[in-house]
Amino acid sequence: APDFEERYPDSSALATESAMNLVRTSEMLVKQISLLLQPFDLSPASALVVSILADSPSPLSPNEIADRLIITRATVTGLLDSLERREYVRRLPHTSDRRMLLVELTDKGRQAVTEFRPIVHQHQKQWFQGLGEEEKQQLINSLHKLQEALSNEDV
Numbered sequence: 001a002p003d004f005e006e007r008y009p010d011s012s013a014l015a016t017e018s019a020m021n022l023v024r025t026s027e028m029l030v031k032q033i034s035l036l037l038q039p040f041d042l043s044p045a046s047a048l049v050v051s052i053l054a055d056s057p058s059p060l061s062p063n064e065i066a067d068r069l070i071i072t073r074a075t076v077t078g079l080l081d082s083l084e085r086r087e088y089v090r091r092l093p094h095t096s097d098r099r100m101l102l103v104e105l106t107d108k109g110r111q112a113v114t115e116f117r118p119i120v121h122q123h124q125k126q127w128f129q130g131l132g133e134e135e136k137q138q139l140i141n142s143l144h145k146l147q148e149a150l151s152n153e154d155v
Contacts, residue, residue: 022146032127036120040112041086045069046079047116050088050105054113059092059102088112 004013033044042050052068053060066076080103083089088109094100105113128136 029127032123033120036123037116040116042088042112042116045071045075046083046088047120049076049079049083050109050113051117053089053103053105054110059104061094061100061102065103083109 001007004016005011030044033047037044037047040047048069049065052065062073062076062080065080066073069076080089080091084091086108087106089103090106092102092104094102131139
């Protein structure tokens with residue numbers, strides 16, 4: 001609305017439009033990635049877990065996975081439960097601390113990662129082909145600035 005900033009003092013119509021477009025874009029990306037992962041019975045979050053494990057030279061603790069994904073340990077536990085039921089990961093006793101567990105990828109999980117990563121990466125390339133290399137780098141830089149501002153914000 002032309003009077004947006006009058007109706008909402010200390011606001012910015014462009015900031016609101018930017019936020020709305022980021023949310024819409026995020027939802028669209030998650031939907032598309034979810035569709036690509038459907039044949040593997042994976043969600044975007046569970047695909048990230050198996051990807052992290054695939055890139056790790058050794059099994060990881062649930063805490064390490066949570067830290068890398070910036071999510072809670074409880075959320076990781078739920079993801080691991082689901083992945084274990086699908087036989088993509090297995091939990092192992094920690095070698096030196098009986099109270100801890102380690103998580104490793106199974107052969108089935110490694111095969112899934114090997115299959116889904118190229119598909120997702122090819123689609124990401126297609127989705128962003130409308131942007132030049134400099135525009136993609138500007139987008140990344142802008143998103144990092146926004147993420148930093150949001151991480152410092154207490155609502």
